[in-house]
Amino acid sequence: MEVTNKYIQYEDVRVPGGVHTVESLNYAWKEFETRDDDVFNITYPKSGTTWLQEILSLIYSNGDPTPVKTTFSWDRVPWIEQHGGRQHLENKPSPRLITTHLPFHLFPQSFFKTTAKAIYTIRNPKDVCVSLYYFSKYAQFMECREDFQDFVSLFLSKDIIFGRWFEHVKGWLTMKNNPNFLILSYEDMLKDLKGNVIKICKFLGKELNDAAIDSVVENASFQVMKDNPMSNYSAVPKEFFDKEKGKFHRKGIAGDHKNHFTPAQEEEFERIYKDCMKDINISFA
Numbered sequence: 608m609e610v611t612n613k614y615i616q617y618e619d620v621r622v623p624g625g626v627h628t629v630e631s632l633n634y635a636w637k638e639f640e641t642r643d644d645d646v647f648n649i650t651y652p653k654s655g656t657t658w659l660q661e662i663l664s665l666i667y668s669n670g671d672p673t674p675v676k677t678t679f680s681w682d683r684v685p686w687i688e689q690h691g692g693r694q695h696l697e698n699k700p701s702p703r704l705i706t707t708h709l710p711f712h713l714f715p716q717s718f719f720k721t722t723a724k725a726i727y728t729i730r731n732p733k734d735v736c737v738s739l740y741y742f743s744k745y746a747q748f749m750e751c752r753e754d755f756q757d758f759v760s761l762f763l764s765k766d767i768i769f770g771r772w773f774e775h776v777k778g779w780l781t782m783k784n785n786p787n788f789l790i791l792s793y794e795d796m797l798k799d800l801k802g803n804v805i806k807i808c809k810f811l812g813k814e815l816n817d818a819a820i821d822s823v824v825e826n827a828s829f830q831v832m833k834d835n836p837m838s839n840y841s842a843v844p845k846e847f848f849d850k851e852k853g854k855f856h857r858k859g860i861a862g863d864h865k866n867h868f869t870p871a872q873e874e875e876f877e878r879i880y881k882d883c884m885k886d887i888n889i890s891f892a
C-alpha cells in the first residue's frame with residue numbers, strides 16, 4: 608500500500624488519506640458483517656450521496672424530520688469505508704443505513720450472502736466532474752487543480768478518487784438484475800422527487816402514507832437541505848472544508864457542465880465516454 612500525503616492507494620483505487628486508512632478500507636471490504644436488513648446508499652462522489660442520506664433517513668423516520676434536524680448526516684448514514692466506520696456501525700441498531708463510494712469489487716464481501724438492499728445513484732459524469740472540481744477547491748483532503756482543463760484531465764485519469772466514473776458505474780451495473788439492487792438517476796430525481804421517493808419506499812418495503820411521503824420530499828429538497836446544518840456540512844472544521852472557498856450545496860442542477868466545458872473539452876469527453884460505455888445502455892437528460 609502506498610500512502611501519499613493526500614491519498615492512499617488501496618488496491619487499484621486512490622482514496623483521500625485524511626478520512627480513510629488502510630485499516631478502515633480493509634474493514635469495509637473484508638471484515639464488515641452485513642445484516643439482512645442493512646440498506647446501502649452507494650454513489651460515485653458528487654452524484655447525490657447526501658441527498659440519498661437525507662431521503663433514507665426521512666423514509667426510516669416515516670417522514671418525521673426530527674432525526675435529520677438533530678443528527679449529522681454522516682452519523683445517521685455513515686460511510687462504511689471511512690475512519691470510524693467500524694465504531695459507527697458495529698453497535699448501530701438495525702436497520703442500519705450505510706453510505707459508500709466503494710467500487711463494486713471493493714464492496715463488503717459479506718453483502719452477497721445476505722438479503723441486504725443497495726441503492727446506486729448515477730449522475731451525468733460531466734456534471735459530476737464540475738461538482739467535484741468545485742468540491743476539490745474547498746475540501747482540504749482533495750488534490751486541487753485550479754485550471755478546469757487540468758481537473759478534467761485528472762477526472763478522466765485513474766488517479767481520480769475512487770477510480771474513474773466509467774469503471775465505477777460499469778462495475779455496479781453488473782448488479783442491475785439483482786432484486787436487492789435499485790438504480791436511481793440524479794437527473795430523474797430532480798424531475799420527479801416524489802415519484803422516486805415512492806419507488807424507493809416500494810423497493811425497501813416501507814409503507815408511508817401521503818403526508819409522510821410529502822414530508823420526505825419537502826425535507827429532502829435542495830433548499831431545505833442547504834439550510835439544514837445537520838446536512839450542509841457547515842459544522843465541518845476548516846481543516847477539512849474551507850468554507851471561504853466554496854459550499855457543499857452549490858447549485859444542485861442538471862446540465863451545469865454546459866457552463867464549464869468548452870466545445871473541445873465536450874468532444875474529448877464524449878469520445879472517451881462512448882469508448883468506455885459502448886456496451887452500456889444509459890443516457891442523461
Ligand code: A3P
Pocket residue numbers: 650651652653654655656657658734737738739741827828829830832855856857858859860863
Ligand atoms: P453541485 O455541486 O452540482 O451543486 P454528493 O452528496 O454525492 O457529494 O453530491 C453533491 C452534489 O449534490 C452537489 O451538486 C449538491 O449541490 C447536490 N445536492 C445535494 N443535495 C441536493 C438536493 N437536495 N437536491 C439536488 N441536489 C443536491
